[in-house]
Amino acid sequence: MQEGITMREELRKLLDQVLVTHAPGGWEQEMDEIVLAEFGKLTDEVHVDAYDNIHVKMAGREPGPATVVSAHKDENSLIVRKIDDDGKMWVENIGGIIPVKYGEGPFDIITETGVIPAVLHMGASHCSALSSRIYKIKTEVATWDMMYIDCKLDAEELAKRGVAVGDRAVVARTRKQPLYLEGEYVGGYALDDKAAVAIVLMLARRLKEEPPLHDVYVVATAAEESGASGGLFISRTLEPRDFIAVEVGPVEDEYPVEMNDQPIVLFKDSSFHYDPVLSRELIAAGKRQNIECQRMIVRSFGSEASFSAQRGLVGRAACLCFPTENTHGYEVGSLRGMENCVRILAEHFVNAGK
Numbered sequence: 001m002q003e004g005i006t007m008r009e010e011l012r013k014l015l016d017q018v019l020v021t022h023a024p025g026g027w028e029q030e031m032d033e034i035v036l037a038e039f040g041k042l043t044d045e046v047h048v049d050a051y052d053n054i055h056v057k058m059a060g061r062e063p064g065p066a067t068v069v070s071a072h073k074d075e076n077s078l079i080v081r082k083i084d085d086d087g088k089m090w091v092e093n094i095g096g097i098i099p100v101k102y103g104e105g106p107f108d109i110i111t112e113t114g115v116i117p118a119v120l121h122m123g124a125s126h127c128s129a130l131s132s133r134i135y136k137i138k139t140e141v142a143t144w145d146m147m148y149i150d151c152k153l154d155a156e157e158l159a160k161r162g163v164a165v166g167d168r169a170v171v172a173r174t175r176k177q178p179l180y181l182e183g184e185y186v187g188g189y190a191l192d193d194k195a196a197v198a199i200v201l202m203l204a205r206r207l208k209e210e211p212p213l214h215d216v217y218v219v220a221t222a223a224e225e226s227g228a229s230g231g232l233f234i235s236r237t238l239e240p241r242d243f244i245a246v247e248v249g250p251v252e253d254e255y256p257v258e259m260n261d262q263p264i265v266l267f268k269d270s271s272f273h274y275d276p277v278l279s280r281e282l283i284a285a286g287k288r289q290n291i292e293c294q295r296m297i298v299r300s301f302g303s304e305a306s307f308s309a310q311r312g313l314v315g316r317a318a319c320l321c322f323p324t325e326n327t328h329g330y331e332v333g334s335l336r337g338m339e340n341c342v343r344i345l346a347e348h349f350v351n352a353g354k
Contacts (some may be wrong), residue, residue, distance in 0.1 A: 007202075007339050012180070012343035014038075014198035019188045021178045024077030024092055024168035025223040027110055028052060031073040031197065035220045038201045042208045051233040055219040058207040058349075064214035065241035065315075069203065069345060070304055071196030071226030072229055075189070076328060078144070080109070087158055088151040089118070091169060095225030096300075099142040101329035105148055111162040117172065118151040133248030134144045162287040184261075185336055191324060191331040193224065195338060196246040199322070224304055231304025235313035243277055243314040245305035246270045246341060248331065250298060250322030257294045259323050261336035263344060266319040271302035272310035278318040285348035291340045294323075319345065 005013075021030035026334075032054065039056045046053050050309045059064075076095035085088050089109070102120065109116040120326045122142070123134030137146050149169055151158065171189045179187040186195070197220050204218040217238055221230035235243060249264035251257055257264050263286065265279050309317035324339035 007342070008335065011198060011200060011335060011338060013224055014201060015178055017197060018194040018197055019190065020173055021179045021194070022108060022110055022115065022170050022188075023073055023075050024110065024170050025074040025226050028073050028170050028222055031194070033219070035197065035201070036054045036338075039204065042204055043344070049233065049237060052222040052229050053167060053219055053230050053234050055217050055238075056204060057217060058204065058212055058216045060212050060214035060216070062213055066217060066238070067242040067244060067349070068208075068217045068219055068238060068240040068314075069200060069232055069244045070219040070221050070234065071200045071241065072193045072221045072224055072230060072304065073248045074225050075170065075194065076225050078107070078149070078168045079167050079267040080149070080163070080169065083155050083158060083163070083165065084122065085136050085155050087150060087152070087154045087165070089151075089169075090317060091144055093144050093148060095328075097328050099144060100225065102171065106174055107164055108172045109149065109151065110168045110170065111164070113162040116151055116163060118149045118169065119336045120147060121150050122147050122267070137336040146287050173194035181332070185330045185332055186335055187330060188334040189330060191333045192327060193209070194247040195322065195333055196248070196253055199246050199338055200339050203345050205347060206346045210346070210350050213243065213352045216349050221295070221304060228302060228307040231308055232311065232313065234304075235308040241315040243284070243305040243308050243317050244278070244345070245303035245317075245319045246345075247303050247321045247334065248320055248327050249294075249296065250301065250327045250347065251323050251325050255296055255298065257296050257323060259325055259334065261334055261340055262292050262294045262323070263337055264296050264323060264342045266296050266303070268296055268297045269301040269306050269319070270299050272317070274306060274309070274318050275316035280315040282318055282320055282348055282351070283346055285351070286340070286344045288351065289340075289343045291344060293344070
């Protein structure tokens with residue numbers, strides 16, 4: 001932690017940086033710049049692998065099994081699949097997002113040469129069944145095939161600006177400024193998993209000040225939203241015994257968790273089950289810090305840790321989450337829950353086995 005700054009100030013400063021970035025999977029340069037700069041303050045040994053994962057090794061005080069602790073730096077996005085002569089861009093999604101979570105509004109097209117402002121269109125509500133596409137949006141569940149992105153440029157002009165099939169589109173930066181609620185919550189797009197990146201950056205600072213018992217690789221992974229492939233690459237190349245993913249914890253009626261400052265430890269998701277011993281070690285670390293964790297079995301969810309465990313790439317997997325509402329939409333997360341994740345992880349690594 002920087003001298004003279006509180007944990008809350010440290011967290012908010014990082015959130016203000018990461019939440020306004022554009023980081024669709026495969027085009028994460030803006031997040032890369034922040035992560036590289038922050039890790040570079042801690043060590044000259046910052047590693048970027050062939051998959052664009054970024055990690056630092058925090059050397060342990062004693063020999064022992066290594067752990068990867070990760071947060072992914074990519075966000076959900078759209079990809080241009082077709083451009084009409086009049087400039088309408090038709091899209092597919094990358095990651096688990098649905099149109100109703102975003103609605104009509106500003107999007108940014110990310111090209112090789114820069115960012116171009118655009119609007120996600122559904123169409124005029126003042127229409128009948130004669131306008132079949134928009135009528136389906138009014139009467140059925142909307143899909144990405146029913147809507148398009150428009151810059152008010154025709155195909156020829158778009159091509160001159162460098163827009164092409166395969167370009168990414170993300171929520172416009174004008175919509176990404178974080179909103180702080182009552183001093184205890186933050187709202188914004190892609191807290192999943194940019195807020196977790198802030199958590200692991202804060203953790204790395206603490207492990208620099210107080211080294212862990214055994215080696216810890218602090219990792220910002222790439223391309224998680226489209227299949228956790230960055231985390232799988234890390235598991236295969238670094239070969240850790242343990243893999244702890246830091247994630248959003250969805251708060252919903254079907255789950256026995258609340259929107260508060262208590263981090264959530266997952267015991268199973270839709271990909272695989274988590275290691276009960278490692279999960280309980282995180283809960284015990286929380287207790288040593290006077291933090292009570294919530295426990296959860298979650299559906300329609302997978303993490304880099306569970307994907308790695310399911311494929312037999314790591315010995316033990318766990319997932320530590322901060323409570324979050326509206327996941328994969330305009331998300332709201334607990335600031336104190338994020339801070340408590342840092343405290344639990346630091347305690348777990350520094351005082352492992354207590």
